[in-house]
Amino acid sequence: MALSTEGSVSTAQAPARGSATVVARNIKVRYRVASTDAADMRSLPFARRVLLRAIGQRPKVTVDALRGVSFVARSGESIGILGRNGSGKSTLLRVIAGLETPRSGSVQARSNPVLLGVNAALVPDLPGERNVRLGCLAMGLSKRETEEVLPDVLELAGIGKAIYRPMKTYSSGMASRLRFAIAAAARPDILLIDEALSTGDAAFKERSERAMTKLRENAGTVFIVNHAAQVIEELCSRALWLMDGELIGDGPGPEIAHDYRWWSWNIAKEEHSKADDLLAEYREKWSPTPPDFQPPLPRAVTLRHAHTQL
Numbered sequence: 001m002a003l004s005t006e007g008s009v010s011t012a013q014a015p016a017r018g019s020a021t022v023v024a025r026n027i028k029v030r031y032r033v034a035s036t037d038a039a040d041m042r043s044l045p046f047a048r049r050v051l052l053r054a055i056g057q058r059p060k061v062t063v064d065a066l067r068g069v070s071f072v073a074r075s076g077e078s079i080g081i082l083g084r085n086g087s088g089k090s091t092l093l094r095v096i097a098g099l100e101t102p103r104s105g106s107v108q109a110r111s112n113p114v115l116l117g118v119n120a121a122l123v124p125d126l127p128g129e130r131n132v133r134l135g136c137l138a139m140g141l142s143k144r145e146t147e148e149v150l151p152d153v154l155e156l157a158g159i160g161k162a163i164y165r166p167m168k169t170y171s172s173g174m175a176s177r178l179r180f181a182i183a184a185a186a187r188p189d190i191l192l193i194d195e196a197l198s199t200g201d202a203a204f205k206e207r208s209e210r211a212m213t214k215l216r217e218n219a220g221t222v223f224i225v226n227h228a229a230q231v232i233e234e235l236c237s238r239a240l241w242l243m244d245g246e247l248i249g250d251g252p253g254p255e256i257a258h259d260y261r262w263w264s265w266n267i268a269k270e271e272h273s274k275a276d277d278l279l280a281e282y283r284e285k286w287s288p289t290p291p292d293f294q295p296p297l298p299r300a301v302t303l304r305h306a307h308t309q310l
């Protein structure tokens, strides 16, 4: 089962493993944000400074959240997105999901990507099991399909009797588990997961790993953002390493996650010069080769964010 471009469920045969599912070309995202840094105010021309002070405004600074990120994701891949706080991971997921428009570049996706937690339209006042039904229907399953997958969703979420209680009474971990279980049940072709998998206990971890394997076997592509590099080391066949909005590494998940952890550990221990040496070595080792965008994606592909380069 795969989500069609309209977000409804189609029963078209799963495409061959290894075919392109998401093609990202030179994505750039820039924010303009107000800054209280006195240095930013001082850097402005005198007249502008006077004007801003008079109207009580702060100077705006530019944040380049993504600086030309390109990659081709393929069916059957689980792709971890790694990087320190503010490196652009969530922004990249939002762009892939179509929730954010880049200032330049484009993303093509074979079908509608499902961003976990957003597409499942859950209602806090309703009990978990009612939300499971709602979520499955919202993700395009029919009523019959929803009833069929219900036991699997409840088993995967594994939150016991809490499933009969209103979702607003759930801990954030319980709610994340339920959302993941719903998203996995709908078997989207392209699933985007932001942080949800670090909240479970060992049993949930094992069940979620099995669910991910099923998704990949279905020739789908799963993207995972997680601060715990270990999660990516264990779950992802491939990893993208972002730093200050730049894609500095693209390669096998376990190896990149291992190197990322070692680099982060040295930073945490304030071994800055060692961390710098490691970073230079890893940049070279995992430097993303410019993706080969040929042959083009099949004609059926949705064109998202069609933008000309600035």
Ligand SMILES: Nc1ncnc2c1ncn2[C@@H]1O[C@H](COP(=O)(O)OP(=O)(O)OP(=O)(O)O)[C@@H](O)[C@H]1O
Residues within 6 Å of the ligand: 031, 032, 033, 063, 064, 065, 083, 084, 085, 086, 087, 088, 089, 090, 091, 092
């Ligand atoms: N809506 C926004 N307005 C202004 N700046 C933003 C906005 N969203 C993100 N940013 C900035 O863009 C950069 C990338 O943010 P993003 O949330 O993508 O990073 P991240 O790697 O997911 O971070 P974290 O690991 O802390 O969740 C950061 O500098 C952030 O401050």
